Every structure is written in C-alpha cells, then in structure tokens.
C-alpha cells in the first residue's frame with residue numbers, strides 16, 4: 497500500500513502537477529494602472545480637461561459614490577511612493593498610461609505642456625532607477641475634451657489627431673519606453689462610451705455611434721502601428737500592441753448546440769469586433785457581425801447597414817498591426833438562448849448579437865459584472881490560440897474587486913485560480929502567454945464606480961490628504977509569487993475557514 501502511494505505520488509509529480517505552480521523561464525510579471533485613475537492634478541501644471549473630468553463634474557450623479565479623478569491617489573505628486581511599492585513587489589514591469597490632455601492640452605500638437613513632459617520623464621527615470629520596465633499605454637480613455645467637442649472617436653479626423661499625439665510620444669519618450677500599447681479596451685471605449693452611458697463621454701448613440709467609433713478607432717490604431725513600425729522601430733528597438741478586453745461567453749448548457757453557436761457569435765461580437773480585423777489572416781470585421789447588423793438594419797428600414805465591412809485598402813492596412821495580442825480579462829458570462837436580451841436597447845450592439853446573456857455564474861466580487869470563473873479564462877486563451885493563429889499573448893490586465901479589506905483572501909484566491917489557468921494553458925495547450933499584469937497597484941478611481949469598488953493590492957485612504965498606501969495581504973502574495981516565479985502555497989495566504 498505504502499509503495500503504491502509513493503509510486504502514485506511520483507507519477508503525479510512527473511505528469512506535471514509539480515511544475516504546474518512554476519512559471520516558465522522568461523515569463524514576466526507586472527502591475528497595471530491608468531493615468532486618469534491615479535494621477536489627480538486634474539487642472540494644474542498645464543493639464544486641460546478630459547472627457548472624464550467633464551463627465552464627473554457635469555453629471556456627478558452618474559458616479560456611484562460621487563467621487564472623481566480630481567485628486568484620485570495623487571500619483572502626480574506621489575509617483576515615487578508608487579514606484580517604491582512596485583519595487584517592494586519586485587515586478588519586472590509597470591504598465592502605466594499617458595494622459596493626452598496633460599501632454600498636449602489642446603489635444604493637437606500645436607502646444608506641448610512642459611510640466612507634462614517633466615512629470616513623465618521623472619516617473620520613467622524613477623522606474624529605471626529600480627530596474628522596472630515601463631509598458632506604456634497611449635490611450636486609456638481620457639480623451640481631451642476639446643477633441644470630444646469635435647465628435648471624439650466618432651469623427652474620422654481622430655485618426656490624424658491620434659497619430660500626431662503618438663508621434664510626439666514616440667519622439668519624446670521613445671528612448672525610455674520599449675513597449676507600447678496603442679489603445680486600452682476598444683470595446684469599452686466604443687460600446688460603453690458611444691453606444692451607452694457606462695463610460696465617458698456617455699453619448700448613448702446605441703447601435704450607431706458605437707460602430708462609427710470602431711471604424712475610426714481601428715484605423716487610428718493601425719496608423720499608429722505603421723508610424724512606429726516605419727519611423728521608430730529600428731531606431732528605438734521596441735514593440736507595440738493593442739489591449740482588448742474580453743468578457744468570455746460560454747453556453748449555459750454546453751450540450752445545447754444552439755447556445756454553443758450563439759456563444760461563438762457573442763465572442764465574435766465582443767472580442768472579435770476588434771481582434772478579427774487585426775489578428776486574422778482574413779482581416780476585417782467578423783462575418784457574423786456584418787451579417788447580423790445588415791439584417792437588423794434592413795428590418796429597421798435603413799438603406800445602409802449601421803456597420804459596414806472595411807474596404808480592401810483598410811482591411812489590408814489594419815491586418816497584422818500588433819506585435820502581441822494584449823488581453824485584459826476579468827470574467828465570463830453565460831449565453832442562455834437566442835432572442836433580444838431584456839436589457840437591450842433598440843437598435844444596439846446587444847440586440848445585434850441576437851443572444852440573451854446572464855451574469856449568474858461563479859462567485860461574486862464587489863463589481864456586479866465581475867464573477868469568478870477561472871475556467872472561462874482557460875477557454876478564452878485556448879480560443880485565442882485557435883482563432884488567431886497562435887499569437888504571442890500578454891495578459892495586460894486581470895484582477896478582482898472588493899470593498900478594500902486588508903485581508904483580501906478573495907483577491908488572492910482569484911489570482912491563484914486565474915494564474916493556475918495560465919499555467920495550464922501554457923503547459924497543456926502550448927498557448928504562448930509571455931507575461932502578466934495584475935490590475936491594479938493601488939485602490940483607485942474605478943470610473944463610474946468611483947472608489948466604491950477596489951482593485952488595488954495597496955489600500956488607499958482617500959479621506960486623508962496624503963492618500964496613504966497600505967499593502968494588503970495580496971501585495972505580500974504577489975511579492976512572493978514574483979520572487980519565486982511560483983504560485984505561493986503558504987497557508988497564511990488562504991482563508992483557512994473557507995477552504
């Protein structure tokens with residue numbers, strides 16, 4: 497008996513259980529933040545108003561706790577504390593974003609704000625001092641209001657404005673930044689900001705503005721990629737990608753073939769909307785999107801579909817414009833059947849999908865939309881490998897919200913289980929996941945949720961003027977993980993009562 501048990505144990509170790517907790521050599525760890533959520537200093541040192549300043553000031557009732565990004569975690573003044581926290585965690589890289597309206601207050605490149613340049617140089621130097629690589633997002637939702645006044649991402653002229661802004665950033669900071677992200681979460685920008693009121697600028701042009709936005713945004717992304725590729729890459733020797741958020745859709749009944757097909761449709765509408773044009777051989781919007789929207793548009797009596805396929809020039813121009821597939825991932829929803837979702841406006845992206853969905857799955861978090869479904873993450877990653885020809889992948893965001901407790905066992909469990917899925921797909925399915933950024937460093941301004949939902953591994957007391965940061969238990973967990981490159985098994989990280 498004893499011998500059998502020992503042999504059993506040895507086989508388990510050999511079959512991979514033992515190395516399942518260890519990340520492969522070269523895998524990198526970081527944390528992610530975004531300018532508007534942490535910087536504060538909203539109207540000083542030359543920064544102009546952005547769409548989130550405008551929304552939070554003019555319609556504060558839209559923010560769960562009435563807070564805003566005016567001071568946020570005051571990282572504009574306290575960036576050294578952030579960098580010290582990053583050094584304590586021991587991360588390889590820090591994903592941050594640049595505030596467009598701090599760098600180019602008019603939105604255009606006619607005037608450059610010297611304080612903005614000084615700030616980012618100081619931050620980049622402080623990171624270099626600690627040997628932390630910057631991974632920098634050009635646009636994480638904080639569009640200069642002056643450009644929004646011209647229509648924002650619904651205006652094709654944005655292609656030029658975004659290229660000019662990126663051009664300036666590459667020239668000014670390119671010696672210090674080797675890894676770039678063009679745009680964070682195009683779906684959220686277009687659907688939540690132009691097709692709904694969930695994000696600034698809260699245009700709510702459902703079924704129309706969201707698709708104007710995606711046309712412009714994908715072209716603008718592609719132009720910035722080509723600019724980097726042709727003008728800067730050789731000299732600066734860096735990389736550039738886009739970060740796409742995924743809510744992964746699963747059929748609620750995996751045996752139900754109609755649901756299986758609809759879940760695929762929903763994934764094409766959600767992730768494929770922006771990934772298909774960039775990461776497939778074929779290029780362009782997913783066929784099922786083009787078809788569904790054409791059909792819906794006809795029924796609405798329109799003479800032209802609300803979304804049209806790109807022409808050949810743009811299909812070619814957009815294809816292949818990302819060195820890596822950047823994935824932000826938090827959660828999974830279920831598809832329950834065909835039809836019009838009860839929450840769908842008309843017309844709208846959701847109605848266009850033709851699927852009814854539910855969030856009733858997994859354990860909850862402090863965010864209504866965030867359910868804990870680690871298996872969905874594994875399925876998403878395998879789907880990305882097969883749908884997009886085995887791309888090299890960075891997880892550019894992943895994290896969990898609670899109300900700010902220091903003993904954040906819920907977050908640790910979430911991280912442990914989601915990171916386990918990454919290990920599984922790396923070792924079992926050869927999915928090429930190269931690095932991981934935890935969302936987020938410090939509790940910060942969580943958009944319309946204000947400070948009511950907290951994602952940080954550092955607690956921030958926003959009632960204190962000096963915004964003190966306190967490490968949560970998850971900070972110790974992540975520090976241990978980064979130091980050993982192995983999922984910590986120490987029992988102090990796990991809530992013994994709940995195991």
Ligand code: GBH
Pocket residue numbers: 530680681684688694741824826864865893935942943944951
């Ligand atoms: C990311 O978005 C963002 O990049 C980051 O800035 C953010 O802080 C983080 O996640 C945590 O939220 O109006 O209630 O339906 C994640 C994707 C998609 C999350 C849309 C919230 C809708 C909220 N987001 N979503 S709701």
